[in-house]
Each structure stands twice: as structure tokens, then as C-alpha cells.
Amino acid sequence: MTQITPQPGIMGIQLYQGGASHVDGVSNVLKLSSNENPFGPSNAAMEAYRREAFHLHRYPSTDHKSLRAAIGDIHGLDPDRVICGVGSDEIITFLCQAFAGPGDEVIHTEHGFAMYRISALAAGATPVEVLERERTTDVDAILNGCTEKTKLVFIANPNNPTGTMIGGNEIARLADGLPDGALLVLDGAYAEYVDGYDGGASLIDTCDNVFMTRTFSKLYGLGGLRVGWGYGSQQVIDILNRIRGPFNLSIAALAAAEAAIGDTDYVEKCRTENTRWRAWLAEALAELGVPSDTSTANFILARFSSRTEANSCDEFLKKQGIIVRRVAGYNLPNCLRITVGDEAGCRRVAHAVKQFK
Numbered sequence: 001m002t003q004i005t006p007q008p009g010i011m012g013i014q015l016y017q018g019g020a021s022h023v024d025g026v027s028n029v030l031k032l033s034s035n036e037n038p039f040g041p042s043n044a045a046m047e048a049y050r051r052e053a054f055h056l057h058r059y060p061s062t063d064h065k066s067l068r069a070a071i072g073d074i075h076g077l078d079p080d081r082v083i084c085g086v087g088s089d090e091i092i093t094f095l096c097q098a099f100a101g102p103g104d105e106v107i108h109t110e111h112g113f114a115m116y117r118i119s120a121l122a123a124g125a126t127p128v129e130v131l132e133r134e135r136t137t138d139v140d141a142i143l144n145g146c147t148e149k150t151k152l153v154f155i156a157n158p159n160n161p162t163g164t165m166i167g168g169n170e171i172a173r174l175a176d177g178l179p180d181g182a183l184l185v186l187d188g189a190y191a192e193y194v195d196g197y198d199g200g201a202s203l204i205d206t207c208d209n210v211f212m213t214r215t216f217s218k219l220y221g222l223g224g225l226r227v228g229w230g231y232g233s234q235q236v237i238d239i240l241n242r243i244r245g246p247f248n249l250s251i252a253a254l255a256a257a258e259a260a261i262g263d264t265d266y267v268e269k270c271r272t273e274n275t276r277w278r279a280w281l282a283e284a285l286a287e288l289g290v291p292s293d294t295s296t297a298n299f300i301l302a303r304f305s306s307r308t309e310a311n312s313c314d315e316f317l318k319k320q321g322i323i324v325r326r327v328a329g330y331n332l333p334n335c336l337r338i339t340v341g342d343e344a345g346c347r348r349v350a351h352a353v354k355q356f357k
């Protein structure tokens with residue numbers, strides 16, 4: 001029999017286990033495990049999606065020109081330095097494929113998003129985990145973890161699953177201190193939730209060793225369509241475009257994303273609601289003896305007294321039809337990550353945790 005052997009590293013990747021969206025025997029399930037927008041996509045995005053149903057026999061645009069122009073307009077960026085991908089997951093994959101191979105190191109933080117490690121291993125590179133301080137990215141630890149083999153440093157800001165954020169000066173200090181040839185990737189999947197934060201865009205214009213990834217899956221409510229994007233120097237964008245499949249995004253996804261980013265009133269409404277109910281939920285849980293760090297994103301990381309308590313609360317919530325995320329795999333075994341829902345959703349969570357307690 002033929003022996004099929006993957007490249008070393010692949011078998012170190014665990015199969016993805018998350019994503020449950022139903023509970024046996026419960027009809028009104030509240031899914032708060034994937035940081036989705038509780039209000040869904042805007043009507044403008046839905047209309048654009050439906051309109052494209054008439055063109056499904058056509059291949060989509062290869063250069064994503066219209067969507068890149070819309071992104072450039074809204075964020076004040078050069079559209080020629082924007083690349084679109086199948087979720088920001090695909091941009092992360094491209095970065096690892098393009099810049100990290102066998103013998104290279106890819107840095108990610110202790111409580112950092114799982115795709116950094118997976119993509120590094122899939123590219124044949126070595127993922128290097130650095131510790132955080134008080135569940136917040138520690139720039140000194142990252143700088144100490146760098147070697148001449150470091151090719152990529154991934155930071156989510158705000159971070160998932162902690163919800164914490166580091167400031168612009170710290171990011172600039174990190175960019176400045178990286179070894180030659182290393183690229184700092186600022187993952188801004190949750191950047192839109194932070195008032196006045198540009199995800200690092202202005203830093204990119206002065207530091208060509210910085211790159212930013214963004215997504216339509218969170219604030220724009222389009223997780224199911226898989227649209228993300230990246231912004232960086234012309235040189236990095238040109239390299240990434242060489243490995244991007246020509247038809248990586250579907251017609252419907254491109255149209256819906258473009259409409260979604262243009263519906264600024266709806267986006268603003270979702271952002272305001274999130275800020276309001278995030279504060280309410282954090283306070284309600286804290287009063288029940290379940291604290292969390294100040295979150296800047298659309299979820300909170302609820303800290304229980306032990307792993308056992310966190311797991312039994314998770315089980316209890318599930319029986320009530322509420323699905324949240326265990327984050328033991330992120331080295332946070334006593335925590336549950338809870339997406340901020342709408343008002344009814346947040347009240348339902350607080351009520352259920354009170355019953356549990």
C-alpha cells in the first residue's frame with residue numbers, strides 16, 4: 001500500500017472541534033460562541049446578495065476592484081494596497097505560505113487566535129508561542145522571543161479570546177524592534193469595535209514591516225460569506241497576489257461585502273449596541289462573582305473560580321440553549337468566552353448565570 005506522508009508539522013495540527021449551533025431538544029438556541037453580529041447583515045447587504053443570484057453562471061471579478069475601492073473609500077486607504085481573501089483566515093494563510101517555510105519561525109501569543117499556529121505549521125514553519133502579561137500582549141516578551149529566523153509576528157488587536165488591546169505606542173515600539181526581514185501582522189478582526197482605532201493603518205504608511213488584516217465576519221455580520229482583507233506595503237501585496245487564486249471570492253460575497261461597508265448607519269447602530277450591552281453584560285456577570293477584563297471587542301472573557309466551575313456553567317448554559325465558547329485550548333481553562341448579543345440575549349445570559357450560581 002502507498003504510504004502517504006504529510007510534511008512534518010501537519011499532524012501536529014488538531015482537527016477543529018468548535019462550531020456547534022444547535023442543542024438537542026432546545027428550540028430557541030442562542031449562539032454566542034463565534035463572535036457573530038446578533039443583528040445579522042444589513043438589508044443593503046442582503047439585497048446585493050439576492051441580486052447576484054441572477055449572475056451565478058458567471059465567474060466573479062478576479063481583481064476585486066469594486067470592493068477594494070469601497071474599502072479604500074471608507075478607511076482612507078490606497079485600494080491598490082488592499083488584498084481580499086476568503087475571510088481573513090485566507091489572508092493569514094497567504095502570509096504564512098509567502099513568508100514562512102521550513103526553518104523559519106512564526107511568533108504568536110499565548111492566548112492568540114488558533115489560525116496563526118495552524119497556518120505556520122501548514123507552511124512548514126515553526127510556530128513560537130510567547131507569554132502574555134495579565135491576558136494582554138507583552139511587547140517585551142515578543143521582542144525577547146524574536147530570533148534571526150523570525151519571519152512573521154501575529155498579534156490580534158483587540159485580542160481574541162481575551163478582548164484586551166495594546167496601545168499604539170506599544171505597537172510602534174514592537175514594529176521598531178523587530179529583526180530585519182520580519183513582518184508584524186496586526187489582526188484587526190475586531191478593530192471596528194474600537195472607537196477611533198484604525199487597526200494600525202497609519203503605522204503601515206510609515207513602517208513597511210507592518211501589515212493589517214480585517215474581516216467582514218464580525219461587525220458587518222457576513223461570517224457565512226467569508227470575506228476578509230489585508231493592507232500593507234505595495235511589495236507585500238504584490239507577493240500575496242501571486243499566490244491568491246484568481247476567483248477566490250464569490251460574486252455574492254463581493255457584492256454583499258461592498259454593500260455592507262457602504263451602509264454606515266447600520267454599521268454605527270451595531271457598534272453602539274455592542275458597546276452598550278457589552279458593558280451591561282460585564283457588569284451583570286461581575287455582580288454575580290464572574291469578573292472579566294475590560295473588553296474592547298464584541299465578546300467578554302468571563303473568569304470563573306476554576307476549570308470545573310467554568311465547565312459546569314458551560315454545561316448549564318447549554319441545557320438552557322445558550323452556546324458559549326470554552327477556551328481551555330487557549331490556556332485559559334477557567335474562562336468562557338461569551339459573544340455580546342442583543343439586549344434580550346445579554347439578559348438571557350445574565351439570568352442563566354444567576355440561576356447557575
Ligand code: PMP
Nearest residue numbers: 087088089156160189215217228
Ligand atoms: N482573527 C481573529 C482574531 C478572529 O477571531 C477571527 C475569527 N474568529 C479571524 C481572524 C478570522 O475571521 P474570518 O476568517 O472570518 O475573517
